Amino acid sequence: MSDRGPPRLGDILSYRPYRGIHLGPWRASLAISRYDLTLIFGKWLFWGLYLLGLLVFFLYFFGQYLLVWAGTLNDGQVMPAGPFGRIQIKDLVDALRGFLKMDGSPETFRNFLQTQGSIVMVVFALAGAQLIGNDFRFRSFPFYFSKPIRAHHYLFAKGLSAAVLLNLLTTLPALVLFFESYVLGDWQWSMAKLRLLMGIMGYGLVLTLGLVPIFLAASSGLTRTIPIAMFWIFVFIFLRGVGVTLTERLRLSNFFKLIDLWNDLNLIGNRMLGAAAEASVAPFQPPVWSAFLTLAILGLASLIYLRFRLGRVEVVR
């Protein structure tokens, strides 16, 4: 044992010259994104929303499993169903396959992604201020832009954070469901399955590219949670209602439904999933190309707005 005793904190932690490596600015984007997600998942509210998403996922996961299990029983067999009394196996199979579409078909994933999309809307409405709005509100930009990164690195980082939030709720669990349906099925790989796998990832990509720029632009402009949530309600609930009224009630041109951005996203997503998912959507739909064009224009406008907003940021005042 030394007479000097254990070293004091100050002896160990002293400021030293740095002689290590310097990584590129894209790695800095990953760091921003990581810290953003840490901040968001530091709040119980978001854990609650992701738990809700997990419940929907479990509904589909065990629904698919139940269908396969029920398929192994005799059609005429009756089974106990807890508080629902007794249920005919045939009715259960019909409900899971026909009504709930939990059979691993394109419609399964369409329904799942649309349901999860509603939770994504709530997550985005509440996360916008934390993710990018606060940087404008609290003038955090001198911190970022006095470092060796540019506006597009910052924007990429924020987009990546939003994409992770979105895909954790949509694409990732959908891929797990796809894998489950493959494992529970006949283990035969086919072009149809590959087409479905690509469709799921395509749907995720459409949601990401369609929603993230609009989300970032709205959050950077409105900055606070309440206005962002109101904007989100306006776009995805009010405009949806207006779109339905104009097309389905007043029987005006189907193009009026393009103002329903959520419908536009789903139209393109359904096309990705394949004919089965596309054919079963409601009538009064505009052509898919017009939905794509609408989202492309909005996405581009959002990016231009974001660039404009970041261009006006004063690092040195």
Next chain:
Amino acid sequence: MRLFASCLGSSRFWERGEPSMILSLKNVTAGYLGRSVLGPIDLEIQQGAVGLLGPNGAGKSTLLKVLLGLMQPNSGEGTIAGFPLGSGVNLRRVVGYMPEADALIPGMKGIDYVSLAGELAGLPRRDASRRAHEILNVLELDEARYRLLDEYSTGMKQRIKLGQALIHDPPLLFLDEPTSGLDPAGRDAMLGLLKRLTRDHHKSFLLCTHLLGDVERTCSQVVLISGGKILFRGPTSGMKQGIPHEFEVELHAEIAGASFPDGWARQGGATQFLVKLKQDQDVRTIWKVAQDIGTFPVRVVPRQEDLRDRFTAILSQETEQQSLLERASKS
């Protein structure tokens, strides 16, 4: 990247501990929308602490933007810590900037804030985290590093901003009003930290402030800028040269009919004077004059003279010259 590597290889003079030129600008101009607001300026600054003084609208912010690589100069050339001016992102690897605004991220802990700054500067995650702890130790933000930034006092905010500017070990720091909003004790602590940075860690910094006392206490050199032009550049002590030495003098007795040389102005009572000595005179002149008229001084108090006097004098000279030029051009 190649440019960055070559610059690092050739000119990391700060690691060799040799006193050298930290900043050199030649004929640099900058402006917005075709309107020039800075320069042309020539500026060479040795390693050490430099004060940048100037009234509002003098061009300090524009100069800082150019030095940080956030704005391209319209013309001219220069180097900053061995890097060519206008090398943008790479320039910001060798400089640290402490902004005047809070620039904090709400909801983030102090340690995460400084670590993130390190990663933004290009440090790997582990290095950034380790250095963040080292720096916060130097800045005496002990347990406070685990608290949210929202809960920090003004003094702690200023220190954590200094920490994020230091994380990547830049040889040159730009400090924008580092004592803004601090109470006298906090200000003393911050200025002490800045002195330690130059003394113990051989950092150079450019201190932008309106508080001339801060420059007097921390900087060995000073640059005075106004109207986008450099009016004065040199040692802080040199800026005081040319200020007349002034003393408040009280004589033992009034001598009737005595005549006093130029620079002696009567104040209040008949035996009280304000004496302005010329450059070639020292305080013994006061005793000599008193002796010549048959008395002696009972109180000689030097008047407080500081950088403010010189700052004001230089600015008023500049204003006078400008108005003369304007009148001449009109006539």
